[in-house]
Amino acid sequence: MIKIPSFHARSIRAHLFWTYAALVTVLVVALMALAELAASRIVFDGAQRELEQLGRRTQEQLLRFQEPARAWLEATANDPHAGLEGDNDISVLRMQMSMQQRYPQIGSLVFGYPDGSFQQNMVLRSARDRAWAKSLPEARYAQQIIRVDERQKRTEEWVFYDQQMTAIASQRRPWGERYDPRDRPWYQGASDLNLGTFQATDPFVLKVPEEFGMALSRPLSGARGGVAAAMFTVGGLSDFLHARGEESRAELILFDAQGRVWGWSQADRLRRLLGSGTPLSLSSLSDPLYGSLHKLVEQGAAQDTPIHSLEGAGGQRFAAVVMPMEGVFSHKAYVALVSDQNLLLAQVRRMRWMLLGVGVAGLLMLLPMLFWMANRLATPLKNLVRSAKHIREFEFDSDIPQDSDISEVRRLQESLALARIALQGFSRYVPRPLVKHFIANRLTPQAGVEQRELAVLCAALDEQHATAVTWSPHAEHYLQILAVEVAQGKGMMDRYESCTAVALWNTPLNVSNPAGYACEAALRAVDAMRALAEGLNTTVKPPCFGLDFGGATVGNFGTWDHLTFTAVGAPLDTARALARQANALGLNVAASRAVALAAARYFRFRLAATVPLGPRGELHEVYELVERIVHEADAKHVRVSEPAAVA
Numbered sequence: 001m002i003k004i005p006s007f008h009a010r011s012i013r014a015h016l017f018w019t020y021a022a023l024v025t026v027l028v029v030a031l032m033a034l035a036e037l038a039a040s041r042i043v044f045d046g047a048q049r050e051l052e053q054l055g056r057r058t059q060e061q062l063l064r065f066q067e068p069a070r071a072w073l074e075a076t077a078n079d080p081h082a083g084l085e086g087d088n089d090i091s092v093l094r095m096q097m098s099m100q101q102r103y104p105q106i107g108s109l110v111f112g113y114p115d116g117s118f119q120q121n122m123v124l125r126s127a128r129d130r131a132w133a134k135s136l137p138e139a140r141y142a143q144q145i146i147r148v149d150e151r152q153k154r155t156e157e158w159v160f161y162d163q164q165m166t167a168i169a170s171q172r173r174p175w176g177e178r179y180d181p182r183d184r185p186w187y188q189g190a191s192d193l194n195l196g197t198f199q200a201t202d203p204f205v206l207k208v209p210e211e212f213g214m215a216l217s218r219p220l221s222g223a224r225g226g227v228a229a230a231m232f233t234v235g236g237l238s239d240f241l242h243a244r245g246e247e248s249r250a251e252l253i254l255f256d257a258q259g260r261v262w263g264w265s266q267a268d269r270l271r272r273l274l275g276s277g278t279p280l281s282l283s284s285l286s287d288p289l290y291g292s293l294h295k296l297v298e299q300g301a302a303q304d305t306p307i308h309s310l311e312g313a314g315g316q317r318f319a320a321v322v323m324p325m326e327g328v329f330s331h332k333a334y335v336a337l338v339s340d341q342n343l344l345l346a347q348v349r350r351m352r353w354m355l356l357g358v359g360v361a362g363l364l365m366l367l368p369m370l371f372w373m374a375n376r377l378a379t380p381l382k383n384l385v386r387s388a389k390h391i392r393e394f395e396f397d398s399d400i401p402q403d404s405d406i407s408e409v410r411r412l413q414e415s416l417a418l419a420r421i422a423l424q425g426f427s428r429y430v431p432r433p434l435v436k437h438f439i440a441n442r443l444t445p446q447a448g449v450e451q452r453e454l455a456v457l458c459a460a461l462d463e464q465h466a467t468a469v470t471w472s473p474h475a476e477h478y479l480q481i482l483a484v485e486v487a488q489g490k491g492m493m494d495r496y497e498s499c500t501a502v503a504l505w506n507t508p509l510n511v512s513n514p515a516g517y518a519c520e521a522a523l524r525a526v527d528a529m530r531a532l533a534e535g536l537n538t539t540v541k542p543p544c545f546g547l548d549f550g551g552a553t554v555g556n557f558g559t560w561d562h563l564t565f566t567a568v569g570a571p572l573d574t575a576r577a578l579a580r581q582a583n584a585l586g587l588n589v590a591a592s593r594a595v596a597l598a599a600a601r602y603f604r605f606r607l608a609a610t611v612p613l614g615p616r617g618e619l620h621e622v623y624e625l626v627e628r629i630v631h632e633a634d635a636k637h638v639r640v641s642e643p644a645a646v647a
Contacts, residue, residue: 066216068103069230072096073198073218076228083111083220083228084119084145094165096121097141107206107213107233112181113226116154118146135160136169146179186215186229193219203262203279206231212274214262234274238267250339254325257332259283259294287313289320293336296322309341317341380404384416391420449555454506455514455595456552456571457486457522459543460579461499474533474540475499481528482543489521494566500576501543504567507554515549515598519625522547522589523603546578547591547625549598574620577613581622585609589625596623603628 076082082092100106100123108122122142124130133142141161148154160169181187190199198218206213214237217229237254254263259282264270273280282290289312296308308320319341325333380401387400400417404410459482461475479501483493486503490511494502503521505514522545529542552569574592582590585608596605605623613620 066232068099069106069216069232070198072099072109072230073216073228076220077218078221083222083226084113084117084147084224093121093143097123097161097165100141104239105232105237107231110181110186110229110231111220111226112184112187112229113224114182115148115224116146116180116182117148117226118144118179118181120144133158133160134171138162139168141165146181181227186217186231187227190217190219190227190229203234203260206233212279234261234263234270237263238265238270250337253282253290253293253336253338255282255294255334255336257297257334259297262333289313289318289338293320293322293338296320297334310338377406377409380406380409380413384409384412387416387420391416391423394423449553449557451551452507452554452567453514453550454504454552454554454567454569454571455518455547455549455598456567456575457491457503457505457518458546458572458575458579459501459503459525460546460576460583461540461543474536477532477536478529478540478542481532482525485521485525485528489517489524491517491521499543500579502572502575504554507567508565513598515547515595516602518547518549519589519591519595519599519603520628522625523628526588542588544579544582544587545589545625546575546580546582547589547595548572548574548578549592549594550574574613578622581609581611581613585622585624587622587624591623591625593621593623595625601629 079092096109100109100121104123104125108120110121111119120143122129122133122144124133124135124139124142130137130139133139133144135142135158139160140163143159143161145157145159146154147157156173158169158171158173159167160171162168185201185204186199193199198216201215201217203212203214212234214232214234215229216232217227220226220228252263252265253261255261261270261280261282270280282294285291289310292308292310308322310318310320312318318338320336320338322334322336325335380403383401387398390398400413400420402410402413402417404413459479461478479496482501482503486493489505490509491503491505492507492509494504496502503518505511505518511517526542526545533540533542548571550569550571552567552571554565554567556565557568578590578592582588587608590608591605599605604626606626607621608624609622610619611622612618
């Protein structure tokens, strides 16, 4: 018995103590990062002034947004060639188209008259716009005209222009009764204004493009009277704000006193939300950040404190400024600029990284010690995992080290070493394939048997030479060769009795042709044993083999506390008798007629004799297993793959 040396092993807690000591460095770095709070106050004051200046610049740029439309309305109100009064002057029309192309925020330019006449000039920017106007694919501009004759009959005409502003198509459509400009928001109210006065509408659904928009309109000074208007899309206004937001790295929102959104730098998201056909308000957005913006206006805080710290979704903090926009569409409007506080506090963030860098440098200096400690703890555990894997595969050649200085790991090594010794002894009496089968399928051995078609191979040594004085080591080598070939050939060694050994196929694991596998294992064992006998020049001859194939009873025989897996039946007795006949007839492998029929496709047999076998002395044909038959399709495969039975 091996005496295990005894020495003091430190507890794993001691090792973890040093690990915790190393983690203190990380905590120191975290405390150093708290210095950011002191610096953030200084930097935040500067960020406040910067954000306020940004709001003023945005206000100035937003006022310029409507300048092209105001200029066009100023020029159109007194131009006798504009609208239907100018009989569709092509020069005026091209000027309007050029302006719309240059300023995409203008959706369309319209004229409405007291008799219900109407003219609209629009840019077909998308396939959806062209589909609505039912135009040609190459059309880029369209003009819609509704005329009213003396009998109050309304006629509608469409003229389409290409990219060079050349007319390419003209159509008349029976839609004149469907649209009356006098019912539209941009016309109502503007006709009663004084000349030179502008009217701005609330957001409403435009015709082209089909999305929310607003209108800036004023009365015409001609004899017919009427109203001229420029349509702004909410999406176009949002695109304008989006461009400003990218320049300033801030989010911009334009809304009125009721909280209705007129424009948003998130233009695509605003278009999706307005797709339902209803106006969008700040309170309808799911983020509490936007609802807080409207509350600032209601509380009148926009003029008192221009900078606010608001909380958004997920607890993220934002710096926001809300400023009134006087003169925007003749409405009381507000612009909100929202920016992530982290973006504004860039200097604080740089200071934070500097402090964290100092802490990381200290941590890197401790990495070698941490690595040494972790490796000291992990190495014995890795060795234990490797040893456990070997035990699971029934490989007991390597010893389990028991040298860890950690008491818990040391006890685990001792327990695993004792388990290895127990399993090694247990495996000498229980077939390993059977145990592997139970482990792989998580089965528990239970008493019970079943009928199976088995192939039985019996190896019989010459008893006089094998046990002349004592057990010959050469005989041991022969049996080891047999065990290896049986295991590689998907068989199971069942028992050793005196100078015989029995192997089984098709139990406990299923194989497609057990007779073929048994013949292959027998021929391989004969070749290996001959080579061994010639090299050792021994007087002990290799064993002779007997092969039989038939039904037998297999299973766990015994009681609940002692189970043995084996096979019982006529094929085992016949195989033993054939092994003795092979020794008497001078054959290497003697097979029964059942084996010859089952494996005839891949192996050649020769009828050697007809002898009485069994207690009743019945005559049985004894066949010699001569050689394997290699087919052309199986020339590269020595083993039997799917042998078919011979009728």
